[in-house]
Amino acid sequence: MDSVLIELENVNFSYLNRPSRTLKDINLKIYQGEYIVITGESGGGKSTLAMILAGFIPHIIAGTLEGSVLHQGISSNMLYISEISQLVGLVQQDPENQLVCPTVIDEIAFGPENLMINKTEIITRIEHISNKLEMVHLLQRSTNRLSGGEKQKTAIASILAMNPKVLILDEPSAFLDVPSIKNLLRILKELNKSQNMTIIILEHRPELFRNSLTRTIELKNGGIIRDSSNELFIKQELKILEEEITRLNNLKGPETLTDILEIENINVFYQKFHILRNISLKIKKGYIYGIIGRNGAGKSTFLQVLANLISYNGNIFFRGVNLKNIPSHKLAKEIGIVFQNPNHQIFEKTVIDEVLFAPRNFKISQAHKSADILLQQATLEKYRQFSPFSLSYGEKRRLNLASVEVYEPEILLLDEPFIGQSYDNIKYILERIKRRKEKQLTTIIVSHRISLLESFSDYLVLFKKGFLQKWYASKQREEEK
Amino acid sequence: MSLVIDEDSKVVVRETNPLVKFLFVILLSVLLFNLYNLVKVYSMLILVLAYYKVGKFPYNVAKPRIRMMTIFCIFILIVQVLFVHEGEFLFYLIPAIGFFGPFIPIYETGLFIGLLIIGRFIGIIAISWVFINSTNPFSFARSLIKLKIPYRIAYTMSLSLRFAPVFTIETNIIQKAQNARGLNTNPNTFLGLVNLLRYTLIPLIGSTLERIKDITISMEGRGFGCYSERTYLFETHFYLKDLLKLSIGTLLIWIFWII
Numbered sequence: 001m002d003s004v005l006i007e008l009e010n011v012n013f014s015y016l017n018r019p020s021r022t023l024k025d026i027n028l029k030i031y032q033g034e035y036i037v038i039t040g041e042s043g044g045g046k047s048t049l050a051m052i053l054a055g056f057i058p059h060i061i062a063g064t065l066e067g068s069v070l071h072q073g074i075s076s077n078m079l080y081i082s083e084i085s086q087l088v089g090l091v092q093q094d095p096e097n098q099l100v101c102p103t104v105i106d107e108i109a110f111g112p113e114n115l116m117i118n119k120t121e122i123i124t125r126i127e128h129i130s131n132k133l134e135m136v137h138l139l140q141r142s143t144n145r146l147s148g149g150e151k152q153k154t155a156i157a158s159i160l161a162m163n164p165k166v167l168i169l170d171e172p173s174a175f176l177d178v179p180s181i182k183n184l185l186r187i188l189k190e191l192n193k194s195q196n197m198t199i200i201i202l203e204h205r206p207e208l209f210r211n212s213l214t215r216t217i218e219l220k221n222g223g224i225i226r227d228s229s230n231e232l233f234i235k236q237e238l239k240i241l242e243e244e245i246t247r248l249n250n251l252k253g254p255e256t257l258t259d260i261l262e263i264e265n266i267n268v269f270y271q272k273f274h275i276l277r278n279i280s281l282k283i284k285k286g287y288i289y290g291i292i293g294r295n296g297a298g299k300s301t302f303l304q305v306l307a308n309l310i311s312y313n314g315n316i317f318f319r320g321v322n323l324k325n326i327p328s329h330k331l332a333k334e335i336g337i338v339f340q341n342p343n344h345q346i347f348e349k350t351v352i353d354e355v356l357f358a359p360r361n362f363k364i365s366q367a368h369k370s371a372d373i374l375l376q377q378a379t380l381e382k383y384r385q386f387s388p389f390s391l392s393y394g395e396k397r398r399l400n401l402a403s404v405e406v407y408e409p410e411i412l413l414l415d416e417p418f419i420g421q422s423y424d425n426i427k428y429i430l431e432r433i434k435r436r437k438e439k440q441l442t443t444i445i446v447s448h449r450i451s452l453l454e455s456f457s458d459y460l461v462l463f464k465k466g467f468l469q470k471w472y473a474s475k476q477r478e479e480e481k
Numbered sequence: 482m483s484l485v486i487d488e489d490s491k492v493v494v495r496e497t498n499p500l501v502k503f504l505f506v507i508l509l510s511v512l513l514f515n516l517y518n519l520v521k522v523y524s525m526l527i528l529v530l531a532y533y534k535v536g537k538f539p540y541n542v543a544k545p546r547i548r549m550m551t552i553f554c555i556f557i558l559i560v561q562v563l564f565v566h567e568g569e570f571l572f573y574l575i576p577a578i579g580f581f582g583p584f585i586p587i588y589e590t591g592l593f594i595g596l597l598i599i600g601r602f603i604g605i606i607a608i609s610w611v612f613i614n615s616t617n618p619f620s621f622a623r624s625l626i627k628l629k630i631p632y633r634i635a636y637t638m639s640l641s642l643r644f645a646p647v648f649t650i651e652t653n654i655i656q657k658a659q660n661a662r663g664l665n666t667n668p669n670t671f672l673g674l675v676n677l678l679r680y681t682l683i684p685l686i687g688s689t690l691e692r693i694k695d696i697t698i699s700m701e702g703r704g705f706g707c708y709s710e711r712t713y714l715f716e717t718h719f720y721l722k723d724l725l726k727l728s729i730g731t732l733l734i735w736i737f738w739i740i
Contacts, residue, residue, distance in 0.1 A: 056698055082707030090702055097695035102617050102643055109714040111703030116712050123714070144646060162703060309657040327667070328660040337661045343688040344651070345658040347680045361663035389687045403662065 002032035004073075005087065005166055005198060006053055011067035013048060013057060022048045024222040026067070032165060033196040035188075037206040040219035041422040042394025046202045047093075049219065050168050052076075053200065055084030082115070088166040089159030093174055093420065095151040099143040104135070104154050107143055111162040122161075129157045133187060148295045149180035156187070166198040167191065173208055174419045177294045177448050181208065188212065204422055240423050241452070244430040248456040249476045251437045253287050260285040260411065260442055261306065266314035268301055275301045276312070277466040283411070286440035288433060290457030290474075292450050297463040299446040300340070303413045306444070307337040318411075333362050336409035340416045342396035345403070346388045351380055354388045355403050367406055374402040378428060394425045405432055412436060414445045418452065430456065498723040499621035500628070505727075506612045508734050513604045515738070519593065522600035525737065529607045536611075548668055550606065554599045561595030562587055618642035623717040633706050640696070648689075655684045 011026040023045045030036070030053065038046050051057045058065045059081040069076040071084055092098045101107040108129060112122045130136045135153050138146065146154060152172065159167060169188075173181050189212045191197045201209055206216055218226040261283035268276040276298045283289060291299045304310045308328040316323040323331065336358075339345055348354040355374060359367030375381045378398040383391060388399055397417070404412065417429050433456070436443050447453050454460060454474055461471040509525075516522050562574075568590030573583035622639035626632050659666045659680055666680075667673035700706075 054702065056702065060697060060701055080707060081701050082704035085702050085704055090698070092695055092698065094695065096647075097692050098699040100640060100643065100696055100699055102619055106619055106715070110700075110705075113712045113714060114704035114707060116708055116710065119712060119714055122712065158703065304657065307657075307661055309660060327665075328657075329663050329665045329667075332661050332663045339654065339658055339661075341654070341688065343691055344654050344684055345662070346684055346687060347659065347662070347664075348683070357664075358662040361665075389690075 002034075002196070004029050005032055005071070006030040007068075007070040007073075008052065009068040009070075011052065011065070011069060013052065013066070014064050015048075016062040016064075022063075022222050023052070026052075026224060028217070028224065028227070030166065030198060030200070032198055033192070034215055035192050035199045035209070035213045036215045036217060037201045037203055037209050037213050038217045038219065039203055039206045040225075041424055042204075042420070043392040044219040044422075045222040046219055047170060048222075050090060050170055050200070050202055053166070054088045054090040054168055055079065055081050056090070059084075085111070085164070086115070086162055087164060088168065089162055089164035091152070091155050091159055091167070091169045091172065093170040095148075095155040095175075098155045099151060099158075102142060102144075103139075104141050104143060104146070104157075105139040107154055107158045108139075108161045111158060115162070125161050125163075129160050132190070133157050133160075148175040149177070149183070152176065152180075152184070153187075160191075164197075166200065168200040168202070170202045171204070171420055172201060173203065173205060175295075178450065180295065185209065185212065204420070241426060241430065241455075244427050244434070245455045248288075248430060248434050248437065251434065253437075253458060254285060254440050258285040259283065260319065262317040263306075264315045264317075266302075266305055266312050266316065268298070268305060268310065268312045275466055276305065279314070279468045281461065281468060281471060283442060283444070284459075285410075285442055286437065287442060287458040288437060288456065289442070289444040290453035290460045291444060291446040291463065292448075292453060292460060293463030293469075295448075296465075298466045299463050300415050302463065303337060303415050303444065303446055306411070307331065307335050307413055309337070329361070332358070332409070333407060334409055335411045335413065336404040336407070337413040338400050338404055338415065338417065340419065342393065342400050343389070345400055346396070349387060350385050351375065351388050351391070351399060352384045354399060355406050358403060359407050362407060364407055370406050371402075374406055377431075378402045393420050394422060397421060398425060398428060401429065401432060405436075408436075408439070408441065411442045411444065414443065414447075416447055417445060418447055418449050426452075497726065498624055498717060498719050499616045500624040500719070501723045501727050501730075502612050502616055503621065503624075505730055506608055508731065509608050510605055512734055512738060513601050513608075517597070519596055519600065521737070522597060522604065526600055526604045526607065529604065529611070532611065533607075536615075550603065552668060552674065554602065557598050557602070558595040561598065562591045565591030565594060567591070568593070613642055613645050616642060619715070620717045623713060623715065624719075626713075627717070627719070631709075632711055636705070644692075647692075651688055652681065652685065655681055655688075658684070 006029070008026050008028040011023060012021050013023040014021045026049065038049065040046055048057070051061055052065070052069055055071065055076055057063060058077065071079060071087055076084065099107055101110055105126060108126050109122050112125060126139070130139055133153050133156065135150070135157060138150055138154065143151070143154065152175065172184055176184065185208070188199050192199050192212065203209065206213070215229050216226070217224055259282045263279060263281045263283070266276055266279040267274070279302065291302065293299050301310065305312050306316065308323045308326065308331050318326070318331070318334065346354060348357050352371060352375065355371040356367055359371075375384060378401070380395060380399060380402070383395070388396065391399060397420075401417070418426055421429070433443050445453060445457070457474050459471060459473055462469040513522065513525065516525070563585065566586065566588050568588045571587045571589055571592065574585035574587055575582050577583040618639035621642060622632070622635040625635035625638065656666055656677065659676070664676050664680060665673045666677040668677055
């Protein structure tokens with residue numbers, strides 16, 4: 001048996017100013033060379049557990065920690081965070097926030113520089129890691145100019161430069177497309193096998209790692225409910241969501257086909273980059289459209305064009321009216337959009353005011369009742385008077401959706417709605433989409449979760465390098481025909 | 482920026498020392514605030530903008546702010562012109578037409594102060610943008626450390642430079658999200674401007690706090706601040722050419738001051 005690297009005994013933790021415990025009675029031993037996936041619902045305590053394993057609790061994040069946390073046999077309280085960081089490295093969910101240096105080479109060197117490692121050794125480490133991760137060509141690049149996958153690679157490289165024995169990744173697949181996920185899996189497997197490095201993944205989709213993992217841990221309400229070295233409790237995503245998907249697929253589209261959006265030859269330029277190229281498409285009323293493609297293909301830009309939020313060449317007609325003649329804040333009543341980052345779309349001080357924000361702007365007086373129902377359906381009713389910023393990530397996403405759904409726009413645009421969402425949250429989103437289809441409202445969804453999107457969308461639209469590569473009716477739609 | 486690795490593994494970045502640029506920003510700002518000659522103030526502004534052109538410095542980095550700056554400048558000018566009734570009387574904004582008028586007298590001092598404040602305001606912004614957008618934040622930190630400023634303070638200062646573009650991008654996204662929820666944020670209208678100011682703060686603070694937490698974890702998790710010293714893979718040197726640039730620049734600023 002390999003040595004124990006981290007040991008948690010009867011650990012309880014509660015954040016400052018929060019009455020309930022986020023983690024309860026955690027007993028856990030992490031061994032060298034393990035490949036662990038920690039899964040569970042949103043707000044179940046995964047990220048908090050990672051913060052304890054990486055030493056940020058109790059050293060940086062305030063709260064009450066009870067029980068014993070040992071790093072290589074030494075109490076976490078007795079160690080400096082800089083000492084723990086040489087044992088455990090944490091790659092956060094959003095690599096964008098993790099990169100602090102102007103260039104990739106600076107970023108990788110940052111940790112070893114802080115540890116006063118000599119330059120020759122730092123250069124050796126940079127060369128070794130950049131070769132291993134196949135990112136030599138990125139070394140001189142500005143960190144502001146990297147794609148999502150490249151940012152994550154840089155974040156991993158910057159942690160590996162510290163030579164940790166344990167690497168923790170929080171939702172590593174969240175912002176990655178399928179080829180980037182495959183590449184990440186290859187890198188992690190290689191680190192685990194060749195360096196006997198312990199890999200800990202916090203994921204809502206443990207099935208992605210089923211070929212590599214040696215142990216799975218499931219958290220619920222702050223406690224470990226399953227800890228197993230076999231993978232019996234890993235299920236396929238589509239199986240878990242089967243019921244919701246079937247319900248969605250049983251719904252038929254409108255009897256008469258109406259083009260609600262006519263997109264004609266759209267081009268978008270940003271500085272010297274040609275982001276969208278000659279996009280033409282007709283969107284039919286009452287159907288679900290899934291937009292797929294690799295990182296940087298132009299999917300999110302396309303959604304922003306449809307909401308009239310960025311300038312473009314070409315024309316888009318909504319019920320025959322050119323979108324260019326409608327100011328975006330007025331168009332929003334008909335075409336609503338939910339962005340990726342929940343924090344960017346919270347404007348009010350309480351949850352209920354947040355849901356009523358758009359209806360007030362549109363001068364809809366009867367929105368209170370719908371807002372109450374939506375909060376109930378989103379299980380946010382108890383947080384009615386809470387600050388939206390006090391909610392968990394998953395709860396914020398549900399709030400974002402409720403804040404747009406409250407006025408039922410004719411077309412709803414969802415940008416990566418499934419990122420960082422537990423299956424319960426995904427079920428909620430699918431339920432909302434189903435209700436929209438029942439009312440013959442159109443929904444357009446951008447997501448990297450191709451199989452999930454394919455399972456319930458009526459039409460799929462594939463983007464590649466700014467071009468609309470193809471669009472096609474999904475299997476269930478074909479069967480319906 | 483070219484990367485040179487010496488025989489003894491010293492990595493050196495060859496670019497104008499950021500400290501020289503920073504000193505220029507300070508000198509030019511001091512000069513601007515001490516100029517009371519409108520011709521000189523606006524000549525200096527034209528010279529800075531000419532540098533944008535000659536140095537192929539992108540105008541579009543300041544583009545999102547131009548509209549906001551214009552509104553602010555017009556507001557300042559109106560306040561000064563309407564409420565400062567000192568100096569020589571110049572003209573009435575609304576002249577006498579028959580028995581109607583004249584209204585709103587314009588005085589020399591009000592107009593002068595209004596134009597002076599605008600010139601200084603735009604000048605400072607234009608100079609600062611050159612510094613922010615042409616300086617590697619970590620080179621700036623390294624050059625501050627050479628002045629014996631503790632590296633924790635120097636890096637904190639440089640981080641604000643690093644995240645300046647991110648902050649701009651985020652503000653832009655928030656504005657889009659506001660529009661997408663039916664809020665009029667058109668800064669050309671009074672209501673739009675008020676909405677923009679009122680509803681940008683909350684999401685910006687929210688995302689900034691989140692970012693600060695992540696950055697702290699990222700830096701502390703990589704041993705930042707654990708020792709009083711640290712290694713520097715790259716070194717920012719003060720070359721003879723930097724001294725020459727500083728001398729010539731200071732001389733030009735002095736000449737501009739005395740003429």
